[in-house]
Amino acid sequence: MNITLTVNGQTLTRDVAPYLLLADFLRDELRLTGTHVGCDTTQCGCCIIHLNEKAVKSCTMLAVQADGAQLTTIEGLARADGTLHPVQEAFRDHHGLQCGFCTPGMVMMGADIVRRLPGADEETIRHQLEGNICRCTGYQGIVEAIMDASSQAKAS
């Protein structure tokens, strides 16, 4: 089945099998391997991307369901000139990662939280991260990074 979608600002058409998962489409067909598949069971959040500006788990969507949609993956979050998204910058400032496997999903979820809930407090952010699992950091740096970006978003 032919699908046409916009990924990181670029519109493309591909012929895909109906059962191809969106995460596999991004990684295997488009070679956008920044989107990670951790659990493949909708738990870990490593595969989070933005679908029409909303965070979704791309391992639990079919590529055909994204026909006509606007997608942003971790590769498309920074500006074209290389300026990092404020959440990416904050992850660097607050050491919001160790091994880095969960990081693309954490950053995409973080950007979604900052967009929806500017100025969110720590408790809110921890609840909002319920669908993202990190096995290294203990979450402290991640939460601090998102809080920082969130308070910046409110101030601006």
Place this chain on the structure above:
Amino acid sequence: MQAFTYHRPTDLTEVVKILADCEDPKLLAGGMTLLPTLKQRLAAPSDLIDLARIQNLHGICEDKSEIVIGAMTCHADVAASALVRAFCPALADLAGQIGDPAVRHRGTIGGSVANADPAADYPAAVLGLNAIIETNQRRIKADDFFTDLFETALEPGEIITALRFPRPHKAQYQKFRHPASGYAVVGVMVAQFAGATRLAITGAGPNAFRPAALEEALTRSFTAKALEGLQLDPDELLSDMHASAAYRAHVALVLAQRAVGLIA
């Protein structure tokens, strides 16, 4: 995942026709349960019918004294709806506690209600708030809808189109959330309507249910104290690795008292 034919109809007449023509079709709403089920090969439908492009299944509106939520409305939209929050804050709160934010961006009210997972949150709202389930064929009362584990009153070829909620005087949803899955180990919706109190429990039994003894006690006296000494029969509840039936019976009563305490 096994191969299937994918359909993306734009109106319900087309859906009904595809349902009738296919060997083993499944309706796809948000896919938050169905897609993991297909990935684990616990189901292998011949055809998947995606309801996403049927415009009149989306959205929230007020109709006289009721709020009408289209079957394909996602949990995040219900949770964030100013209309729902003004009408029944407990319903918005419940929607905001389902799964996680990314799941709430995809999962739908119609999909959840049709699936009738024993640990899903929405069945407590539908039953506790005395909602009407609208389908392409008829209107079904919440009391007649949830019949057993993953079983509902829906007939083959019948599709949920919307959920209609009457306005309660006051309502509260209390949930003991499974820390990993986010599902309700037990969830209790308490709602006050003119002359009657409704109390619906999800997570504890094979399907959401209303314990008559608890409702009667609350209709007589709407206080947490009125529930003291009452018990649910553990023989009718679920037992699994997460919680025994006796534990679920106890937690349900505690949550019911908390919900009442927050309203009274």
